[in-house]
Every structure is written in structure tokens, then in C-alpha cells.
Amino acid sequence: MINPAKHSARRRAYVNANIVAPAQGLNGKGGILIEDGWILDVGPKVTKDSVGASATVTDCKGLTLIPGLIDMRVFTGEPGTEYRETLASASGAAAAGGVTTMIVMPNTQPVIDDAAIVDFILRRARDTASVRVAPMAAITKGLNGEMMTEIGLLKEAGAVAITEGTKPVASANVFRRALTYAKDFDLLVVQHVEEPSLSSGVMNAGETASRLGLSGNPAMSEVIMLERDLRLVEMTGARYHASQISSRHSVEVMRAAKARGLPVTCGASVHHLVLNENDIGAYRTFFKLSPPLRSEDDRRALVEAVADGTIDVIVSGHDPQSADTKRLPFAEAAYGAIGLETLLSAALSLHHNEGVPLACLVEAMSSKPAEILRLETGRLAPGAPADFAIVDLNLSWIVEEDVLRSRAKNSPFEHRTLEGRAVETIVAGESVFAYARS
Amino acid sequence: MTRDARPPLLKRQHLLAIDDISSLEAIRILDLAERYVEVSRQTDKRQLVLQGRTQVNLFFEASTRTQSSFEIAGKRLGADVMNMAVANSAVSKGETLLDTAMTINAMQPDFLVVRHPSSGAAELLAQKVSCAVINAGDGQHEHPTQALLDALTIRRHKKQFEGLIVAICGDVLHSRVARSNIHLLNKLGAQVRVVAPSTLLPSGIGNFGVEVHRSMETGLKGADVVMMLRLQLERMTGAFVPSIREYYRFYGLNAETLKIAKPDAMVMHPGPMNRGIEIDSDVADGVQSVIREQVEMGVAVRMAVLDALSRNIPGGGNS
Numbered sequence: 001m002i003n004p005a006k007h008s009a010r011r012r013a014y015v016n017a018n019i020v021a022p023a024q025g026l027n028g029k030g031g032i033l034i035e036d037g038w039i040l041d042v043g044p045k046v047t048k049d050s051v052g053a054s055a056t057v058t059d060c061k062g063l064t065l066i067p068g069l070i071d072m073r074v075f076t077g078e079p080g081t082e083y084r085e086t087l088a089s090a091s092g093a094a095a096a097g098g099v100t101t102m103i104v105m106p107n108t109q110p111v112i113d114d115a116a117i118v119d120f121i122l123r124r125a126r127d128t129a130s131v132r133v134a135p136m137a138a139i140t141k142g143l144n145g146e147m148m149t150e151i152g153l154l155k156e157a158g159a160v161a162i163t164e165g166t167k168p169v170a171s172a173n174v175f176r177r178a179l180t181y182a183k184d185f186d187l188l189v190v191q192h193v194e195e196p197s198l199s200s201g202v203m204n205a206g207e208t209a210s211r212l213g214l215s216g217n218p219a220m221s222e223v224i225m226l227e228r229d230l231r232l233v234e235m236t237g238a239r240y241h242a243s244q245i246s247s248r249h250s251v252e253v254m255r256a257a258k259a260r261g262l263p264v265t266c267g268a269s270v271h272h273l274v275l276n277e278n279d280i281g282a283y284r285t286f287f288k289l290s291p292p293l294r295s296e297d298d299r300r301a302l303v304e305a306v307a308d309g310t311i312d313v314i315v316s317g318h319d320p321q322s323a324d325t326k327r328l329p330f331a332e333a334a335y336g337a338i339g340l341e342t343l344l345s346a347a348l349s350l351h352h353n354e355g356v357p358l359a360c361l362v363e364a365m366s367s368k369p370a371e372i373l374r375l376e377t378g379r380l381a382p383g384a385p386a387d388f389a390i391v392d393l394n395l396s397w398i399v400e401e402d403v404l405r406s407r408a409k410n411s412p413f414e415h416r417t418l419e420g421r422a423v424e425t426i427v428a429g430e431s432v433f434a435y436a437r438s
Numbered sequence: 439m440t441r442d443a444r445p446p447l448l449k450r451q452h453l454l455a456i457d458d459i460s461s462l463e464a465i466r467i468l469d470l471a472e473r474y475v476e477v478s479r480q481t482d483k484r485q486l487v488l489q490g491r492t493q494v495n496l497f498f499e500a501s502t503r504t505q506s507s508f509e510i511a512g513k514r515l516g517a518d519v520m521n522m523a524v525a526n527s528a529v530s531k532g533e534t535l536l537d538t539a540m541t542i543n544a545m546q547p548d549f550l551v552v553r554h555p556s557s558g559a560a561e562l563l564a565q566k567v568s569c570a571v572i573n574a575g576d577g578q579h580e581h582p583t584q585a586l587l588d589a590l591t592i593r594r595h596k597k598q599f600e601g602l603i604v605a606i607c608g609d610v611l612h613s614r615v616a617r618s619n620i621h622l623l624n625k626l627g628a629q630v631r632v633v634a635p636s637t638l639l640p641s642g643i644g645n646f647g648v649e650v651h652r653s654m655e656t657g658l659k660g661a662d663v664v665m666m667l668r669l670q671l672e673r674m675t676g677a678f679v680p681s682i683r684e685y686y687r688f689y690g691l692n693a694e695t696l697k698i699a700k701p702d703a704m705v706m707h708p709g710p711m712n713r714g715i716e717i718d719s720d721v722a723d724g725v726q727s728v729i730r731e732q733v734e735m736g737v738a739v740r741m742a743v744l745d746a747l748s749r750n751i752p753g754g755g756n757s
Contacts, residue, residue: 207642213579283558329556
């Protein structure tokens with residue numbers, strides 16, 4: 001028997017919102033009714049009057065309501081380098097950015113290459129994190145590119161995919177076997193596409209690198225690895241996802257592969273969609289990324305590919321680094337930028353300034369990653385987990401060290417004004433973040 | 439010249455890259471350097487415009503000639519010069535470049551002369567310290583005082599830059615000297631060529647305002663100045679060029695290849711030379727060579743740079 005008193009207390013509604021959930025065909029005025037962490041109803045029918053007195057009602061006053069974002073590429077320092085970031089601190093940043101699920105990478109110390117470590121991550125997340133966390137496990141033991149991990153046991157423990165995170169599996173033979181074996185468990189294989197022998201450079205190869213006297217990493221390095229992998233996918237039939245592509249050539253290669261019907265998808269980081277190699281300026285290490293920021297022409301190609309669906313997923317690539325790894329000469333500095341908290345805001349600039357439909361951006365950060373990873377979140381439908389964000393599309397805010405919740409402060413958007421952000425984030429029906437206007 | 443009566447010459451606190459400075463600023467430094475050439479040839483070489491100033495030479499890469507050149511320049515101007523031998527310092531104990539620089543900065547130097555194997559190191563320091571930073575070579579980026587001393591040497595022989603053909607030959611890819619020289623000679627109106635195998639040319643070099651040549655036969659034709667670059671021996675074998683003897687055969691400068699250039703062409707080299715590899719001894723020591731003179735001009739140019747930058751330090755450098 002359901003206790004009606006308790007029942008009504010846990011029932012909540014967000015009404016008078018502009019709901020954007022393209023995968024469910026929602027794009028317009030409506031509301032959402034939730035109970036015990038699950039969605040009961042969503043759409044234009046859900047109004048203040050329809051839910052009656054049975055629910056606590058929040059008036060969204062016309063703000064936009066989207067599915068909670070799923071960020072498919074997040075690094076934290078837990079376990080191993082907690083001074084950079086913990087699951088808890090990263091989840092605080094995620095919540096502030098409207099991200100309700102973080103997919104964490106296996107590049108930790110120790111590496112997530114064992115079922116016990118998957119279990120550790122999930123338990124730590126349950127006890128300390130304010131958003132959902134799901135790990136990807138390593139493809140090879142210790143990320144050494146040689147011995148396959150226990151793919152079946154890792155999946156059973158809760159790994160949502162396998163990847164080497166910041167590096168590729170260089171050996172075609174090892175990668176072929178991993179694809180073949182992962183296919184039996186229907187597990188997604190995620191690759192960092194970069195041919196190692198062509199990737200000794202520290203920024204995009206070309207005139208800018210030559211002027212700065214920095215060694216270049218050519219876009220071809222990415223294309224060569226991508227094309228190799230696609231042949232192996234053709235051979236094995238495994239589900240394959242290129243974690244981040246960064247160049248026009250890669251976009252063309254992915255477009256052709258999809259046209260051929262291969263089971264492949266790809267992502268791009270929001271940094272590669274809104275920044276280019278010229279942003280490095282006077283050796284600014286917060287713009288040192290892997291793959292490197294490329295030319296404006298490449299950036300434009302990526303934006304088009306998001307708009308036409310060739311790029312399935314937008315990620316933050318959140319990678320916390322501290323002064324000891326970033327306040328160094330460019331070539332010596334670590335790769336990576338934080339991004340959980342700015343993912344949505346930066347992506348919205350593509351909507352505001354470059355005409356990318358909002359629905360397309362929302363899909364690339366919610367329903368698409370959910371579909372690729374087979375998650376039940378990422379959608380607004382009755383029976384789905386109540387993960388969503390209320391977004392003010394036009395709220396301007398300045399990215400400053402003291403407002404960022406991440407323990408690391410290496411944001412390439414430091415001191416920039418971004419337009420639009422999450423003002424409330426709800427995970428499993430609970431509000432985990434509310435924006436305080438200053 | 440008294441300390442108070444010196445007009446400002448540069449619009450900047452630091453000298454980090456030739457790319458940043460205007461041709462007018464460069465010419466002012468060259469003009470001032472001419473005077474320091476004369477000073478340096480006197481019996482009493484002191485010109486105490488930097489008395490009381492402190493200059494720290496912070497060299498993270500071994501260098502005999504540049505470091506001693508900066509040291510002599512500072513001392514002739516009356517500065518207190520300290521050479522920081524990095525091998526003996528905290529850097530080898532894991533302290534970062536910035537920590538080291540901040541520590542030195544706290545001792546109130548007026549000049550920090552820095553050489554570092556990483557491109558952008560001087561820029562990074564300049565953002566964090568309060569004294570004037572002089573880039574004495576950062577990675578493969580720039581070596582501004584080398585370009586200035588090369589320009590001074592050229593000007594003393596050729597009187598002007600307009601219409602001069604300067605061929606920069608060899609490992610342009612890894613050379614900060616080449617980058618600084620390309621920028622400066624372009625600003626001053628010379629016509630710059632680079633001559634190298636494609637594996638030793640940086641990507642996008644065509645957009646640097648240079649003519650690109652892959653052979654000495656075309657590259658040296660009609661050249662007024664032949665500037666040879668040092669080939670780093672560790673880069674010789676296999677990775678960039680197949681062998682030393684092959685490199686010498688196609689890109690070495692000897693008496694024969696020098697004949698392709700104009701009869702009065704100057705031969706330059708930033709040093710240290712690999713004799714018998716990029717340059718033959720008879721050419722290096724021959725009548726057309728100005729390699730020794732480059733070293734002399736180096737001291738004068740560095741005196742000029744120190745003097746010029748000191749004019750922009752407020753309150754006698756103690757603020």
C-alpha cells in the first residue's frame with residue numbers, strides 16, 4: 001500500500017517550462033511531473049492545474065528544461081591524484097553545468113582495469129558524488145597496449161565501455177582482438193584516435209606552430225588511426241566510438257563510414273568546436289589539448305558535422321590539471337582542460353552565434369550518448385530517471401577561478417563571458433544545484 | 439652619455455621576440471650598438487650607464503658564447519652580473535622554471551637574461567616577474583639578440599638592407615636563429631631565402647615571407663649574404679637527413695658552392711660551427727667570412743639592448 005501522504009510529498013512538478021527533448025519529440029511549452037526519482041509524466045499536458053494539489057509545484061517561468069547532460073569524457077583524480085579532482089568535486093562542477101551523468105575514464109592510479117576498481121568507483125560515487133557516475137574500463141591491462149583486460153567481468157561490474165582514455169591502442173593486432181572479443185559481450189570500444197608515431201608534436205602542425213617554434217602534431221595522425229580502426233571494425237563488426245575527432249578530414253572519413261553502414265559513432269570536445277589553434281596565443285597552456293586545437297577551417301567542419309549528425313556526441317573532455325603541471329613552458333605542460341561546468345554554456349554559443357539548432361546540441365549531450373552507452377537516462381519520458389536541468393539560455397556569466405567548482409582551475413574560458421547556463425540541476429528527482437545570481 | 443640624459447628607445451619592458459618589435463625599434467638598437475662598438479674598441483671600455491643595476495644570466499642550456507657575451511656586455515655597462523649555472527641549482531632538484539625565476543625575482547634583479555630549451559619559456563617568465571626579461575634563446579622559437587647582431591654585422595658591410603639577398607641555409611626547422619633572422623631581415627627590407635632539404639623546413643614556412651629553395655645551386659645564386667646554420671649532430675642520423683656525408687654533399691658550404699653567390703658575398707654563422715659538415719674551414723676562415731666579427735658585434739648589440747631596456751625601468755631599477 002502506498003501511503004498517500006508520503007506519496008504526495010515526494011511528488012513534484014516543474015511547470016511553465018520550454019521543454020527541449022528532441023528524442024521524445026518535445027520542443028515547446030510544458031511541464032514535468034516526477035516521483036521518487038522517476039518521471040511520471042512530461043509534456044504540454046503537465047501544467048499547474050493538471051497536477052493539482054498532489055505535487056509540490058515549481059514555476060519555471062518560461063526557462064528551458066532539457067534532459068540532464070551525459071558527459072562521455074571526464075577525467076578525475078580519483079583514485080590516485082585527488083589533489084587535482086575527486087569524484088565529489090567533479091560532480092559539483094558537473095551539477096553546476098547541468099551534467100547529471102559523468103562517464104569517467106580509466107586513466108587513474110591504479111588504472112580502471114579490474115572489476116574491483118570499477119566497483120570502487122561506483123561505491124565512491126554513490127557515497128560522495130552528487131551526480132551519476134559510470135566508468136569506462138581499460139582495454140588493456142595497465143593501459144600498456146598489450147594484454148586484454150577481463151572485458152566480460154568489467155562489464156558485469158558496471159563498466160559502460162572500454163577505452164584507453166588518453167591514448168590509442170597502437171597495435172593493430174591487439175586492437176583487432178579487443179574488438180573481436182568485446183563484440184561477444186556487445187560492449188562499446190572507444191578509441192583515442194591518434195597514430196602515436198606521428199603525434200610527438202604539442203600543438204596542431206602548421207604555420208602557427210612553426211611561428212611559435214613548437215613541434216606539430218598533424219591532423220593526418222588522427223585520420224590514419226581512424227581509417228585503420230574503421231577497417232578493423234569492418235572486419236570484426238564490433239561497436240566502435242572515436243572519442244574525439246578534431247579535423248575536417250576525420251569528419252569526411254566518419255561521414256563515409258556511416259554511409260557504408262558501419263556500427264560507428266564519434267564525438268568532439270566542445271573546446272574543439274568553439275576554439276582554434278590561434279587561441280593558444282602567447283603559449284597559453286590551458287589551450288594545450290589532445291588532440292590539439294586545430295585550424296579555423298577544421299573547427300567549422302566540426303560544427304557542420306554536429307549540425308548534420310556526423311558527430312554524434314559533444315563532450316567536455318574535463319581534465320583537471322594543477323599549477324605544477326600547467327605553469328610550465330608549453331611543450332612541458334600537461335594536456336587537458338576542465339570543462340564540466342562550461343560544457344553547456346560553451347555549446348550554447350554554437351546556438352547563439354553559429355545557428356546550430358538547440359535541439360541538435362541537446363541531443364548530442366543527452367540522448368545520443370545514452371543511446372551509444374545504452375543508458376536509461378538522457379531522455380524525458382514516463383518511466384525514465386528524473387534527471388534534467390533548467391537552463392536560462394540568455395544568462396550571461398563570467399568564468400572566473402572563484403566561481404568554478406572544480407578543484408582544478410585550468411579552464412580555457414577563464415575570464416570569458418559565456419551566454420546561457422544551467423540554473424537548476426535535478427538528479428534522480430533531487431535538486432543538486434541551484435544558481436545563485438550575484 | 440649620462441644616465442639621466444638618455445631618451446627612451448623601446449616601447450617595451452622586455453625583449454622576447456623580434457616578431458614583436460618594429461623596424462624603427464630595431465634600427466634604434468642598431469644605431470646605439472654602433473656606438474658601443476667604438477666604446478668596446480677603446481682601452482677603457484666602461485660606460486657606466488648600468489651602475490648599481492643587477493643582471494642575472496639564467497641559462498638552462500649550456501652556452502659559452504651567448505652567456506659570456508651577455509656577461510661582458512653587462513660588465514662594460516657597470517652592472518653587477520651574476521651567472522646562474524643551472525646544473526648546480528635547485529632546478530636539478532625538481533624545482534620548476536617559474537619557482538626558480540620567482541626566487542631570483544625576489545632578489546630584485548633589474549635584468550633576467552634567460553635561455554631555455556622550451557619555446558615560450560622567456561614569455562612565461564616575463565608574465566610572472568617584475569624585472570626586464572631578455573630572451574637569450576627559447577627552444578625553437580626566437581633568439582632576438584642573435585638576429586640583431588647579425589643585422590648589425592650585415593649593415594656595417596652592406597650599408598643598407600633594401601634589396602639585399604640573404605640566404606639562410608641548413609636546419610631551419612629547429613633553428614630559433616633562423617626564425618628571428620627571417621623576421622628581422624624582412625622588417626628591414628632584405629629579401630630572405632631559406633635553403634634546406636624539405637625535412638628541415640618548418641611547415642608553413644612559405645608564409646613567413648621567404649623564398650624557399652631546396653638546393654644550394656638556386657638558393658645561393660646572386661646572394662649578398664650566406665648565413666649558415668648549425669646542424670645539430672643528434673638530428674643528423676636517419677631521422678631528418680640520411681647521413682653527414684650526404685648532407686655535406688648537398689648542403690655544405692665550401693669554396694666551390696660559395697662561388698654561386700655574389701663575389702663579395704658575406705659568409706656568416708651563429709656558431710658553434712661543425713667544420714666539415716655545414717661549413718668548410720677554408721670558407722669559415724676565409725676572406726669573405728665575418729664570423730669573428732659577428733661575435734664582436736654580439737657584445738655591442740647586447741650592451742645596446744641592456745641600455746635601451748634600462749631606460750624603461752622606473753626609479754633607477756629599484757622599484
